[in-house]
Amino acid sequence: MRLAISPRSAIAVAGLLAWAAIGLELWSGPLIATALGAAFPVHGLAKSLHLVFLLVFMVSVAVRGHDAAQFALAIVLSVITLVLVALYRYNSAAALLIVPMLTFARLSSIRMLAIIMVLLNALLLSIVLMFRQMDAPLTYVSLHASLQLFAVMVSRFAQKTEQARDMLASAHAELLTTRGMLAESARHQERLRLSRELHDVAGHKLTALQLNLAAMTHNRRLDQAAMVALCSRLTEELLSDLRGMVHQLRLHDGLDLGATMHRLAAPFPRPLVVLEIADDARVATLDQAEALLRTFQEGLTNAARHSDADHVWAILSRDGEGVSLVIRDDGRGHGHVRAGHGLTGMREQLQAMGGDLQFGRSGDTGFHLHAWLPVAWS
Numbered sequence: 388m389r390l391a392i393s394p395r396s397a398i399a400v401a402g403l404l405a406w407a408a409i410g411l412e413l414w415s416g417p418l419i420a421t422a423l424g425a426a427f428p429v430h431g432l433a434k435s436l437h438l439v440f441l442l443v444f445m446v447s448v449a450v451r452g453h454d455a456a457q458f459a460l461a462i463v464l465s466v467i468t469l470v471l472v473a474l475y476r477y478n479s480a481a482a483l484l485i486v487p488m489l490t491f492a493r494l495s496s497i498r499m500l501a502i503i504m505v506l507l508n509a510l511l512l513s514i515v516l517m518f519r520q521m522d523a524p525l526t527y528v529s530l531h532a533s534l535q536l537f538a539v540m541v542s543r544f545a546q547k548t549e550q551a552r553d554m555l556a557s558a559h560a561e562l563l564t565t566r567g568m569l570a571e572s573a574r575h576q577e578r579l580r581l582s583r584e585l586h587d588v589a590g591h592k593l594t595a596l597q598l599n600l601a602a603m604t605h606n607r608r609l610d611q612a613a614m615v616a617l618c619s620r621l622t623e624e625l626l627s628d629l630r631g632m633v634h635q636l637r638l639h640d641g642l643d644l645g646a647t648m649h650r651l652a653a654p655f656p657r658p659l660v661v662l663e664i665a666d667d668a669r670v671a672t673l674d675q676a677e678a679l680l681r682t683f684q685e686g687l688t689n690a691a692r693h694s695d696a697d698h699v700w701a702i703l704s705r706d707g708e709g710v711s712l713v714i715r716d717d718g719r720g721h722g723h724v725r726a727g728h729g730l731t732g733m734r735e736q737l738q739a740m741g742g743d744l745q746f747g748r749s750g751d752t753g754f755h756l757h758a759w760l761p762v763a764w765s
Contacts, residue, residue, distance in 0.1 A: 398493075398542065399448045402486045406441055409483055413437050413471075416478075421518040424474035433474050440467045444486060451695050451719050454494050461487035461494075465507055473514045481511055481531045485538045492542040500539065508532045644668070644676055644703060648683055658696040658716060660687065665704040668711075675760050678736050679703075679712055682744065682758045685729045686714035689754065695719050696753070709742065712758040733758070 412418070413433050420429040447460040464487040471480035484507060491503050508528055515524045599621070603614045645664040652660035670676050683701060690696045696718035703712050734744040742760035 397545070398489050402444055402448075402489070405483060405486055406437075406444065409471075409478075409480055410437055412479055418475045418478055421474060421476050423518050427474075429474050433471060436467050436471055440464060440471075440483065443467070447490065457490055458494050461490035464490075469507075469510055469514055472511065473518045476519050481527075482534065484511070484531065485535055488535045488539055489542050492539040493546060504532070504535060504539070508535070644670070644679060647680055648701070648703065651680070651684055652687065652701075658690050658699045661698065661700045663700070663702045663704075667705045668703045669762075670710055670760065671762050675710075675740060675762070678733075678740060678742070679710065679758060679760060682712060682733045682737070682756070683714065685733050686756050688729070690714075690716040690718060706759060709759050709761040712756075714756040715753055717753045730756075 414437075418430075418433075424432075443460055443463050447457050447464070450456045450460070465484060468480060468483040468487070471478070471483070488504065488507070491500055495503060508531070511531065512524060512528045515521060515527060521527055599614055599618050603611065603618075645662075645668075648662060648664065652662060670679065683703075686701065687699060690699045696716035699714065699716045701712070701714045703710065705711070730744070730746060737744050737758055737760060740760055742758065744756070744758045746754070746756040748754065
């Protein structure tokens with residue numbers, strides 16, 4: 388069993404560990420207050436700020452999908468950390484700046500991130516110079532700045548890796564779809580071959596039967612018993628051939644999308660994809676199969692990249708004179724859903740075939756997608 392953990396989950400775990408490590412010092416170690424800290428009940432205030440830091444951090448983790456809110460909460464975490472640094476002459480609270488820096492690294496451009504990092508460490512240096520009596524304040528700030536830089540580089544690398552993984556998964560899905568389409572194309576060609584063979588075999592033996600019956604009618608001198616036996620044998624052979632053809636044609640009664648959909652869903656460790664595919668949910672042409680498979684692929688990709696969903700449910704079923712594909716997830720998105728290039732392209736492709744695509748929020752936060760295509764058998 389493979390354990391899948393997202394970079395955001397890893398950052399949450401790292402933040403909790405850093406908070407707990409600083410808490411050991413604040414709650415148990417004998418600390419000396421600065422001149423600023425001495426003006427307050429410093430130990431109670433520091434412990435309260437430490438708990439508030441945890442509360443704000445947990446809220447930041449919970450509001451995934453709201454970048455502006457997370458950015459603002461990261462600023463609050465930075466302020467709390469700088470206040471904790473200012474309360475004691477010697478403590479390791481400055482290490483907590485790594486936590487908001489990870490959020491800044493995920494939400495900011497390189498230029499903005501550099502500005503934030505310089506500003507935070509300039510404030511840290513100012514606080515150290517004003518309230519702490521340290522022999523090497525620059526060394527102290529440089530040490531923490533290097534730790535922040537290391538954390539930021541790891542975060543950016545993880546973000547790039549996640550993007551590369553998504554691109555690889557998308558390319559893999561494209562390959563699976565193409566392979567499925569090639570397989571369906573081969574089955575479609577086999578169906579055409581069987582129909583031609585049915586025409587040739589049935590036509591040949593029906594013609595032979597017709598000629599023999601005509602000969603018996605017009606030529607009474609023929610051996611009637613032998614001719615009847617011949618006609619009976621032709622009839623039995625024709626019936627056997629027809630049964631074989633019908634059996635083969637039933638195996639190719641439309642293009643089955645189930646196998647390809649299962650292959651497309653297999654590479655996703657998260658979200659968990661739950662498929663429900665009806666036996667009669669088949670389409671008539673390769674273009675219809677491609678449209679539904681691309682829509683299914685787009686739904687999975689959106690759930691993995693944007694919705695931060697834990698589960699995706701996909702239902703492929705027969706709907707009147709058409710085939711219906713319903714995809715929904717339990718993601719954490721909010722607000723009105725705007726169609727990007729992927730969804731717009733899917734809708735245009737389905738509408739060109741007489742179908743349609745509808746999407747929006749399901750319930751409070753989840754995403755819901757409904758594609759429909761008429762099945763026009765040729």
